[in-house]
Amino acid sequence: xxxxxxxxxxxxxxxxxxxxTCSHNNIATNDYITWYQQFPSQGPRFIIQGxxxxxxxxxxxxxxxxxxxxxxxxLPRVSLSDTAVYYCLxxxxxxxxxxxGSGTRLSIRP
Amino acid sequence: EAQVTQxxxxxxxxxxxxxxxxxxxxxxxxxxxxxxxxxxxxxxQIYYSMNVEVTDKGDVPEGYKVSRKExxxxxxxxxxxxxxxxxxxxCASSFGTGGGNQxxxxGDGTRLSIL
Numbered sequence: 001x002x003x004x005x006x007x008x009x010x011x012x013x014x015x016x017x018x019x020x021t022c023s024h025n026n027i028a029t030n031d032y033i034t035w036y037q038q039f040p041s042q043g044p045r046f047i048i049q050g051x052x053x054x055x056x057x058x059x060x061x062x063x064x065x066x067x068x069x070x071x072x073x074x075l076p077r078v079s080l081s082d083t084a085v086y087y088c089l090x091x092x093x094x095x096x097x098x099x100x101g102s103g104t105r106l107s108i109r110p
Numbered sequence: 111e112a113q114v115t116q117x118x119x120x121x122x123x124x125x126x127x128x129x130x131x132x133x134x135x136x137x138x139x140x141x142x143x144x145x146x147x148x149x150x151x152x153x154x155q156i157y158y159s160m161n162v163e164v165t166d167k168g169d170v171p172e173g174y175k176v177s178r179k180e181x182x183x184x185x186x187x188x189x190x191x192x193x194x195x196x197x198x199x200x201c202a203s204s205f206g207t208g209g210g211n212q213x214x215x216x217g218d219g220t221r222l223s224i225l
Contacts, residue, residue, distance in 0.1 A: 030210075031210055032209075032210035032211045033210075034210065034213060036214075041198065041219060041221075042218060042219065043114075043200045043202070043216025043217055043218055043219055044153070044200075044202075044214070044216050045216065046213035046214065046215070049211070049213060051211075087153075089210070090210070091209065091210030092209060092210050093209040093210055093211045093212075094207060094209050095207075095208075095209055095210055096141070096158060096160055096166065096207050096208050096209070097155065097158065097166075097168060097169075098143065098155050098158070098168070098208065098214070099155065099169065100145075100152050100153035100154070100155075101152065102152050103152065
């Protein structure tokens with residue numbers, strides 16, 4: 001299981017674009033990168049997943065450089081409701097055990 | 111609606127009194143898993159199951175049991191609960207073996223207090 005490193009916390013303001021970077025230096029060839037969002041006392045919710053380059057969906061974009069040793073979750077025009085903890089996971093397609101890191105606590109201010 | 115359902119959502123009980131937290135999913139997922147979440151320790155995997163009658167230990171299995179007799183259900187059993195098992199518990203499911211390319215779907219959580 002690849003170890004991931006994220007900032008413990010980040011602050012931003014409504015309407016701003018927020019980028020959260022996850023470092024995974026020992027990522028393996030078959031590893032995928034997945035981001036989850038968790039609100040207090042709720043289960044994590046899948047946001048986005050990628051393997052390489054860029055992935056975009058209705059809520060976020062995921063940027064993965066060519067060496068795949070890091071990834072950046074981009075949240076466009078955040079609102080107060082984006083205040084949550086964001087987790088980056090790196091696992092291969094056959095890995096059954098799951099380890100969540102500490103995540104990044106994102107606080108959005110008016 | 112696709113969902114993972116846990117029951118009960120809240121439970122206060124006493125040390126040593128056996129309890130079961132149920133988890134059911136309606137997505138025909140092969141993989142199911144239990145986590146506990148404690149302040150400062152994040153989410154830790156307790157047990158997981160890749161299919162019916164196939165279960166394996168996660169990072170913190172001590173004091174817990176699970177069973178997977180049916181594909182949709184994955185109950186978590188605390189045979190003799192102790193106060194250090196007071197925590198917020200989450201059940202999750204996904205397609206396949208739970209590998210990195212299969213996102214997990216989480217339940218709403220069960221808050222257990224063991225006195």
